[in-house]
Amino acid sequence: MKKVTLVLISLMLVLMTGCSLEPPGWAKPKAAGSLKDAKIGLSISTLNNPFFVSLKDGVVSEAAKQGIKVIVVDAQNDSAKQSNDVDDLIQQGVNALLINPTDSASISTVVQSANNLGIPVITLDRSADKGDIKALVASDNIKGGKMAAQYIVDQLGKNAKVIELEGVPGASATRERGKGFHEIADQQLKVIAKQAADFDRTKGLNVMENLLQGNPDVQAVFAHNDEMALGAIEAIQSSGKDIPVIGFDGNKDALDSIKAGKLTATIAQQPELIGQLAVKAAKDVLQGKKVEKSIPAPLKLVTK
Structure with missing residues (x-):
């Protein structure tokens, strides 16, 4: 039509x-x-x-x-x-x-x-x-994905178990951030689960709750944007766990969360x-x- x-x-x-x-x-x-x-x-x-x-x-x-x-x-x-x-x-x-x-x-x-x-x-x-x-x-999304993976390696060492929260399927940023992340993660980390949460905070919370139940041994989380990362933090806090979360964007809420000691890091864009x-x-x-x-x-x- x-x-x-x-x-x-x-x-x-x-x-x-x-x-x-x-x-x-x-x-x-x-x-x-x-x-x-x-x-x-x-x-x-x-x-x-x-x-x-x-x-x-x-x-x-x-x-x-x-x-x-x-x-x-x-x-x-x-x-x-x-x-x-x-x-x-x-x-x-x-x-x-x-x-x-x-x-x-x-x-x-x-x-x-x-x-x-x-x-x-x-x-x-x-x-x-x-x-x-x-x-x-x-921004160079591929480079940003690599930066996130390398930070996790530097902080937790090789073979750390990581969950990846992906953005909107079909968005180039989702593909590129994931590609960059996996260029390092596939060699030096263990990505034990990944699922789309569509760059959305509420979906990040809900997806993370489900993934935590199936992957209680997770050691770090990489989210393709800060909104999903902030949702993931809520789920992690509710579970009583202490798991580092790395986001992507550098929005105000994320920067405030880092200052408050909640979000671990973000790959900040401008x-x-x-x-x-x-x-x-x-x-x-x-x-x-x-x-x-x-x-x-x-x-x-x-x-x-």
Whole structure:
């Protein structure tokens, strides 16, 4: 049904532009050097996560400095809603799209729709599996996964028994953080259980409760984000155990938890910087400048 709709939209665009295959004027990138009346659409996977709120804030603040209008939409961790949201942004005439995908595969169709209309797409924190992405602005998730595994090895020694809480299946961050973690863990640790908790604190709590029952000898936990890590800590405290937990993101709640002696460590990203770099990349693209395909934001290990 969605494909049929996209075909009909494409046919209508052809008719509206005098049977030309050129996209309508509002869908074309800004002329080189011109940012007058530029409008960017920002699609966030969820604003129910402090990390992505900070990322959004970085986009909005940098866009204001550049005199660019931003329209923000929240996918609420629903890939179908995100696709519809991006379609709506396209209809509103945005000149560029900044997308933080809920699912890297599902978002590909609307990325390709934007490509067909000549609207540049930049992804933040997570990539899209298909389509032309002008730039991915993100931390090196593979490196971050390695940092987490190496920290556990350094603290507990080789062959420590570890549980891994995975993010949203299909998200590039889930794949990459897991890949980096296992590059070291498969050689020097024993991953006795792993399960998705979808980057969500409540799910992290519930999944961790179940995994603790089946794996009472666990010695450490690596969670693909801080929200799941904070949920895991609640489950561990309720069980009366004392198990180190390492998260990923460096959001405020996680940093406060580290100071309080609860969360052991986090691989801290800089979400506001990611947002700022994405706007700068969009500006360069709209002005006809070349940008790097991968724009990294530095990571750091934070402990008490």
